[in-house]
Amino acid sequence: MRLQQLNAFRAIITNGSVTAAAQKLAITQPAVTRLIHSLENDLGFMLFDRSHKRLVPTPDARVLFKQIDEIGQRLEQLDDAIQAIRNKPSGSLHIAAMPMLSISFIPRLLGAFIDQESLLVTLRNYRSEQVCSHAELQLCDIGLAILPDDHHLPACVDRVRFCGEQVCLMPANSELSNQSVITPSMLAGKPMIGYEHQETQAVIDASFWSAGVSYRKVAEASFAYAVGSMVAAGLGYAVVDPFTAIQLAELGVDFKPYRPSLPFHFDILLPVSRPLSRLGAEFLGCFFRCVHEEGICYQLELMPDHLKETFAALTTSSSALVAG
Numbered sequence: 615m616r617l618q619q620l621n622a623f624r625a626i627i628t629n630g631s632v633t634a635a636a637q638k639l640a641i642t643q644p645a646v647t648r649l650i651h652s653l654e655n656d657l658g659f660m661l662f663d664r665s666h667k668r669l670v671p672t673p674d675a676r677v678l679f680k681q682i683d684e685i686g687q688r689l690e691q692l693d694d695a696i697q698a699i700r701n702k703p704s705g706s707l708h709i710a711a712m713p714m715l716s717i718s719f720i721p722r723l724l725g726a727f728i729d730q731e732s733l734l735v736t737l738r739n740y741r742s743e744q745v746c747s748h749a750e751l752q753l754c755d756i757g758l759a760i761l762p763d764d765h766h767l768p769a770c771v772d773r774v775r776f777c778g779e780q781v782c783l784m785p786a787n788s789e790l791s792n793q794s795v796i797t798p799s800m801l802a803g804k805p806m807i808g809y810e811h812q813e814t815q816a817v818i819d820a821s822f823w824s825a826g827v828s829y830r831k832v833a834e835a836s837f838a839y840a841v842g843s844m845v846a847a848g849l850g851y852a853v854v855d856p857f858t859a860i861q862l863a864e865l866g867v868d869f870k871p872y873r874p875s876l877p878f879h880f881d882i883l884l885p886v887s888r889p890l891s892r893l894g895a896e897f898l899g900c901f902f903r904c905v906h907e908e909g910i911c912y913q914l915e916l917m918p919d920h921l922k923e924t925f926a927a928l929t930t931s932s933s934a935l936v937a938g
Contacts, residue, residue, distance in 0.1 A: 619652060620653070622646050622651060622653070623679070627661075627696050631668060706733070707733075707736070708735065708736045708738070708753070709735065709744060709755065709757075709758070710736050710738045710740055710754040710759075711737065711758040711894055712739075712759050713838075714839070714855060715857060717839050717900075719904075723901060723904050726767050727897060741760060743757035743759075745757045746759050746761060749885050751884075751887075752885040753886055755890075756894055756898070758880055759792050759879070760879070761773075761881050762813070767883075769886070770929060771885055772884040772918050773881050773882070773916055773918075774881070774882040774916065774921060775880075775917075777878075777879045777913050777914070777915055778878055778879070778912040779856070780853060780856070780872055781853070781856050781869045782853055783842055783845045783852045783859050783862065783868075784865055784869065784870070785848045785850070788868060790870075795870055795871060796871070796872050797825065801827075802829065803817045803827075803830060804834055805829075807832065807841045807851070809834060810836045815850055818876065821874055824910065830850075832849055833850070836904070841854060842854050842861070842862040854869075856869075856908070860908050895924065
């Protein structure tokens with residue numbers, strides 16, 4: 615017996631006629647009739663009384679239907695499960711991320727990404743060097759870390775670099791809020807919150823030195839979110855990444871493009887022994903859509919050739935530029 619034969623038999627019983635069965639199965643009436651004839655030949659007994667204008671199930675057919683109907687219901691449940699997996703894969707996803715993204719941006723993103731009980735996402739908040747270690751040890755599916763240009767990654771980790779531009783974060787009701795862009799000259803002598811890390815702060819300081827002006831440092835912190843929180847508290851101005859600025863905009867702070875342009879970057883780390891799953895790809899696709907919706911312009915660099923096609927599909931928004 616073939617599955618198509620049993621489906622046709624069950625469809626006639628449950629829907630009452632060959633016409634209704636054909637509509638249910640999305641095939642022609644003659645096709646349903648041929649399937650029933652071939653099933654009867656295989657079984658060696660008749661399934662329907664054809665002496666009337668409509669098919670009437672024989673006693674043998676009713677006995678067989680009880681067995682087939684149970685199987686059919688299970689197959690329908692299997693079809694539903696397959697469709698659910700196809701539309702929204704279940705499973706688990708382990709993300710390790712530095713504070714710039716893990717404090718607020720990714721949690722808000724997960725609110726839209728997770729919509730099923732069977733999906734478990736683990737988000738671990740680490741410093742970038744710890745994220746890198748987790749990726750090297752193959753302990754996460756996706757790592758997000760800020761790594762220096764000279765950091766050597768082992769062959770067991772793939773890297774895709776996300777590059778963007780920093781912005782100027784301003785306290786609420788700042789006298790500079792009507793400016794389209796912020797320059798070092800506009801911030802001359804104003805209170806600034808800086809970074810504890812010399813490498814990060816040196817890039818910002820260089821833009822002031824090039825303009826021949828100076829600022830008044832009033833505080834410093836290790837993480838961009840802490841720096842931005844001080845701006846929200848009214849302590850002064852700061853130059854931060856756009857992810858941090860967007861997170862703190864809810865606290866009443868404003869931000870504008872900073873010129874001259876100051877780059878920032880972070881690396882998307884993918885452990886080679888844990889190839890990017892469909893769930894991981896869907897998360898990254900959601901991430902890039904959210905980035906586009908927030909108006910963050912970026913480009914992707916340092917991308918291995920075998921990932922270019924995958925990331926080209928993930929970054930379909932017009933703001934993305936996939937670079938070699």
